[in-house]
Amino acid sequence: MTAPLCAQDYAEQARARLDPSIWAWLDSGGADEHTAHANLGAWPALRLRSRALRPLAGAHTRLTLNGRTLAHPILIAPTAWHGLVHPDGETATALAAAATGTPYVLSAQSGTAIETLAALPEPPHLWFQLYAQTRREDTLALASRALRAGARALVLTVDAPVNGVRNAEQRSGFSKPDTIRSVHLDGLSPPAARTAPPGGSPLFDSGLLDTAPTWDDVAWLRHRLPAGTPLWLKGILDPEDARLALAHGVDGLIVSNHGGRCLDTLPSTCEALPAIAQAVAGRIPMLVDGGIRRGTDILKALALGAQGVLIGRPALHALAVGGAPALAHLVQILRGELEVAMALTGCRTLADVDAGVLY
Amino acid sequence: MTAPLCAQDYAEQARARLDPSIWAWLDSGGADEHTAHANLGAWPALRLRSRALRPLAGAHTRLTLNGRTLAHPILIAPTAWHGLVHPDGETATALAAAATGTPYVLSAQSGTAIETLAALPEPPHLWFQLYAQTRREDTLALASRALRAGARALVLTVDAPVNGVRNAEQRSGFSKPDTIRSVHLDGLSPPAARTAPPGGSPLFDSGLLDTAPTWDDVAWLRHRLPAGTPLWLKGILDPEDARLALAHGVDGLIVSNHGGRCLDTLPSTCEALPAIAQAVAGRIPMLVDGGIRRGTDILKALALGAQGVLIGRPALHALAVGGAPALAHLVQILRGELEVAMALTGCRTLADVDAGVLY
Amino acid sequence: MTAPLCAQDYAEQARARLDPSIWAWLDSGGADEHTAHANLGAWPALRLRSRALRPLAGAHTRLTLNGRTLAHPILIAPTAWHGLVHPDGETATALAAAATGTPYVLSAQSGTAIETLAALPEPPHLWFQLYAQTRREDTLALASRALRAGARALVLTVDAPVNGVRNAEQRSGFSKPDTIRSVHLDGLSPPAARTAPPGGSPLFDSGLLDTAPTWDDVAWLRHRLPAGTPLWLKGILDPEDARLALAHGVDGLIVSNHGGRCLDTLPSTCEALPAIAQAVAGRIPMLVDGGIRRGTDILKALALGAQGVLIGRPALHALAVGGAPALAHLVQILRGELEVAMALTGCRTLADVDAGVLY
């Protein structure tokens, strides 16, 4: 097996190494996977505009986010249970993130405590993902714990009040081994799985949705967090929701369709991004995930209005292939590809990247 | 073989179980199957609009049709001879329909008498399909018999005055066994098959079409039915025909292209629906069939103006795999998928479903 | 092998029976076959408009062309050397044409003399195809011979002043056996093959094109033919050429791209037809060939402005499979399919077929 040269190489090698049920859990999308495929297809379908002979001396990929300078616009997306793909689990991810200056959005379903990652000799730049818990106080307690441990931003995921129709994962027979636990959720009143069991009693009649989070929960959390805590919403795909987010005082948006794992036939994030960028009009920063596999994809995401991108599945692919070094390698590949794309479209810095780089 | 998780799983398992000629009869479309395929492809091609954090407490899928409350907007479409795919035939269908609160549009070509189904301990909500017979009085006699047996609505199918070009079925060598009979048509003067035998004398020269039904037959029937009898037309695909239907006092329309089995290269029902909805402008209810395989398809049909959907082939697939329990399971799957789609597009009830859920 | 049910069935069975080089000669298109494939794909891509409950009594497919009544709008296109696919050659074609009331446009490269076909006990309705010969007098002599033998119309083919790039045929090693001759061209000064031999001296430097026909040759021929002789041009694909044809007093046009065999990446005839129909504005009749394989294709051709269609390759496919009876069967299939399509779009006669049958 040759050395991986790009994100897709890592995906193929991960597939060859992983148990098929873990691969199905990791890689499959919701229902018929239209949205998961659309995510992958949309970025390459955009055409770039080549520019020749522009000055490139002093080129760099730096940006500022949440008041901090980042070396490049790539983040690790929150995904559950990294221990399923590599024995070092989230620790490997954290090491790679730290080594490459990559912010790491730790999943609420992490198998490793945020305190453990924060205590590494060289800790990464950590953000923490929240799901609204059944009891608001539990959500706040999670947030407070993450901030105490050093999380620099909170990311409330809002696009999955119910589980998606995950047929491919169901067919694979995937079930989480007991040795992997969502350690941050221990001791919290577990929210009932908000899903319709196949063939069982319908979801709506169960009353499960009576506790689904609403904008009121965002307002409640916003006001109880310490002043200055960056609160992001993840899973915004509609301009009207972006406007509501602005009205609720959030600090950033992650445009996402949950990797196409939740509701099938949603648009790709690439399609959805421009209208949201127009609604936000630069008032708060935006990140985007879903289908980012090349540096050219990153350049296009920035051209459409995002400040940066998150990689979810690709990070797990690299972890599965070679742990921390492989993930660090992947980030460097993507960063290098972004730099090539900037040079060939005549962009010296990320500030030069706008809609003008698109054909 | 794993347990079916979605309509497509039932299709694949049915194909594996059924005699190829029965599968061809059941599943194939007309001529080159462009329309049959278009039906399947059109719904997933529509993109949904994800909405976050909307209030979902008290969500339900209830609706009112023909003055009655239904638990959900899924009906069983009229298809011939269920005994070909399961020994219990239409009785199995009726049991599943009753168990899941699903209206069942009994085919004029049913192998089981409507009186038998109505006499079940827990009878389903029955509608009855009519084809215009060569003699108007025969059509009326069929209608009267169905109403006497308890049919709550009549569905006159108008899109098949001649048989379609069913090459795939012809190639399979399908022929109905004598043990399966269209019991409602016994004793009626049989209409000659209005089709051009391959290589034989052309259809037009035969005079067969001289007795094809026209709008006059609809008017005649409308005035002879008991007052208040819901009379629906099935097979409307054009706004001008919808306007004529309104002018003739029908109570509802089923937008259908006969599952792509009749005239090939008709548009998909998904494509045809919006213009018809505009012509009808809410004056009478509309249902749609053709290619509905997912809860997201149902949501989109409602968004385009239908009040509900019918499932034809999928019901036969489930029957073939496991009789009544399998069909009940399939209806629950579709209902559960619809609920997930409603929740993730922020719709608490069907009244919230309009064009705004489409991207 | 099952009995053929449609034109495509005949194509597949012909392919299985014929020598591969003859199949390549018969079925392949020019260069990369983009146009040949476009011809086939364009008709099915048009959507029809279903109409319900319209009066169909007395339906028929009759039309008038060149002052004569035809039973249906299907003609046999001129194609060379039928003896290559069936021992009875053009005689078989003529028998089938006569039996089904189908006009037969005899190719200038027929292996059977028009006098032989005209002398059959039941001769077909014959038209005769002309290519402009190097000497105008030769062209006129051919025309006169055909008229004397009973040809009711002349069809001057104008879209092939040079041979196309026939790579697939070249690769197959096809060469016409000496036993097959273009009997009408014997004794005429043979026009040099107007093509660039692969790797040889370029076409333009050869002077071969100095004798290529122009509109002047049409004018010359038009004035020398007996008054009232129907003169058609075949191979018109552009509205400007249609206008020139009108100005030169021709009696009808055949919209054709030579079956995609001549210049690759020309539009399909289906795409080209509407603009030509607009230019002609009904002043002279139009036929169209290229990709007609179903009755729905015929209906669409008429909807776009043609009075009828020609079948080229399909006729050879049927001949190869079963000689005259197979070809007669194919014509009946197409006619029957056309009748079904008319009935389901609510057209009682060809006069009812207009753009309104298209969705």
Added chain:
Amino acid sequence: MTAPLCAQDYAEQARARLDPSIWAWLDSGGADEHTAHANLGAWPALRLRSRALRPLAGAHTRLTLNGRTLAHPILIAPTAWHGLVHPDGETATALAAAATGTPYVLSAQSGTAIETLAALPEPPHLWFQLYAQTRREDTLALASRALRAGARALVLTVDAPVNGVRNAEQRSGFSKPDTIRSVHLDGLSPPAARTAPPGGSPLFDSGLLDTAPTWDDVAWLRHRLPAGTPLWLKGILDPEDARLALAHGVDGLIVSNHGGRCLDTLPSTCEALPAIAQAVAGRIPMLVDGGIRRGTDILKALALGAQGVLIGRPALHALAVGGAPALAHLVQILRGELEVAMALTGCRTLADVDAGVLY
């Protein structure tokens, strides 16, 4: 193996003969090869307009470029190291170019010195490709050497200040054997490879781009070249860059995306050409490369505003299959196909080829 009949035949036979790593070096595109494939797909997707019966006597393909008359509008594109595909290397290319009257743009990375080719008994019409060297004087020295040896034009390539992401080539393990050298670059200060090694230190931090060429380098070179030296820019893909080129006094443009080898997801040259032609407005000549495989492609390139085309990969394919005679054969094939296309679109000379030949 049959004799090649078209450019694609040469490609397939070359693939069968060459070492896979050399094939990967030669034929692959950048990253996921979207642009490389788009180049190939775009020309055939354009439709031509067939014209009948136009006068073709005296037809020819001559044109004037850089003040000289050429027999046809096909040039050999600059590609590196022809010795990798044929033992005679660039000498074979030069022989074929001379034999067919084809200008040959010698690559800066030629393995054969321009003086050697110029000293052939029948030397070809030579142009010379330049890359901006790290030191401007080195670039000028190269230019002067080429002009002294008889180059009739200089072609400065501007679309590759950094290497593209050449994953397919990397996977193949390609490395240039030491026996092949870029003889014109010996003794020049070698520019460091401007690329990010996979997984290594990022490109931007290396300072490599501080010496990337800019428009100032074009201006510098323009003023130091002898008066009247034709200076072309290759790699222009944007109208704004075309305007800058005009402002810098260049004599011609080659619209190119480097064969899709540099930045992936650039538009095809076919897509990019019309806007550039509009910006240039005929003030200087333009050539185009990328995906030209048929005479119809050449006709379309001229119709979109180019004066001629270059063939890169196809020339290497032919060389690999049969050296100089094969390349000469390929040029004759393309020229013959162009002549057929001109004849069937009614163009007697290249001056007749304009947007009107496109449908």
